[in-house]
Amino acid sequence: MSAVVYWRRTDVEGLERLELTTGPGGVTASGTVVCLEDGGFRLDHTWSLDADWRALRVEVAVRGAHVHGALRLERAGDSWLVDGVPRPDLDGAQEPDLSVTPFCNTFPIRRMRADEDLTLDTAFIDGPALTVARSRQRYEPLGPGRVRYVDLGLSQGFEADLTVDDAGLVVRYEHLFERVEPAR
Template structure:
C-alpha cells in the first residue's frame, strides 16, 4: 500500500462529543476506508466502508446508521450510482461520497482534485445524511488556500469552513465541526 493511515476525530458541534475511528488504505489500484462513529455512551451512530478507484473516485459505499436502514451504493467512477433496487439517477454526476458526521470523506475530493495552492473546483457529491433520510446530491466547492489548508463551501446552503489537513490530505481540523485527536 502506498498510503495507510488510522485517525480519530472528535466532533465539536455535538454535545456530548462523538468520536470517529477510521482506517484508510490506498494503493495503485485504489483504496478503502472503514470507520465507526460512536456517541459518549459508546453506542454506534455510524459504521461505514467506502472504496475508491486509483483516481480517488468513490466506487462503493456501505453504511449502517443508528436510525435508518443500511445503505449499499455502487458507483461507476464516472458519475452514475445504483443500489440493490437499480439505478439512482438522483445521484448522477457525483464522483465522491460525503458522509454526514465524518470528516474522512473530505479526503477523497482533496486527493482526487489535486488542486494547486490558489486553485478551486466545484464538485457534486453523493451526500449521505444522518438519520433515515435517503442520499441526495450536494454541490460543493474546494479551494486550496495553502499547502495544508482548504476552504470547503456547500454551494447549496452557503455553509463554509476551513479544513486543515495533514500531508496525505486527511483532515486535522474542520472548523467548528471536527478535530483530530491522538
C-alpha cells in the same frame, strides 16, 4: 500502507475511528462513528476507492435511538446505484459525501490544484437518516495544508476552513471535527 485516524466532533459529543489501507489497486477504509446527536447512534461505513481516490462504493449501517438500517451507494459509470437501484437524480455527481465524517473531504482535496477552486456535485448521504440526495460543494485553496469548504447545495451558506495533512486527510474541520491521537 495502513493507518488509523481518529476524529472528535467539536459541535456535539462524538468520536470516529477510521482504518485506511492504500495499495497499488486502490484504497479501502472502514470507520465507526459513535455520536450522542439525534438520541445517540453508531454508524459504520466501509469504502472502496480506486488508486486515484475516487469512491467506487460505500456501505453504511446505522443503529440508534431513531433509526436502524443500512444502505449501499455504488458508482455505475457516471451514475450511482443506491441499494442496487439506479438513481438518475445523482447522475454526474462526482463523489459521495457522508455527513458524519470528514473522510469524504479527502476525495476532492486530493484532486485540487494549488491555484484553482474545485466545484463538484456530490451524492450526499445523511448518515443518521440514511437518505441520499444530490448536493453541490466548492473547495478553495488557502495555502499549503489549508482549504475552505463552501456548501452550495443542501446546506447552502455553510462554510468552514479545513486544515489537512500531506495525504489530504482532515486534521481540523472548523466548527465540526478535529483529529485526536489515542493515549499511549
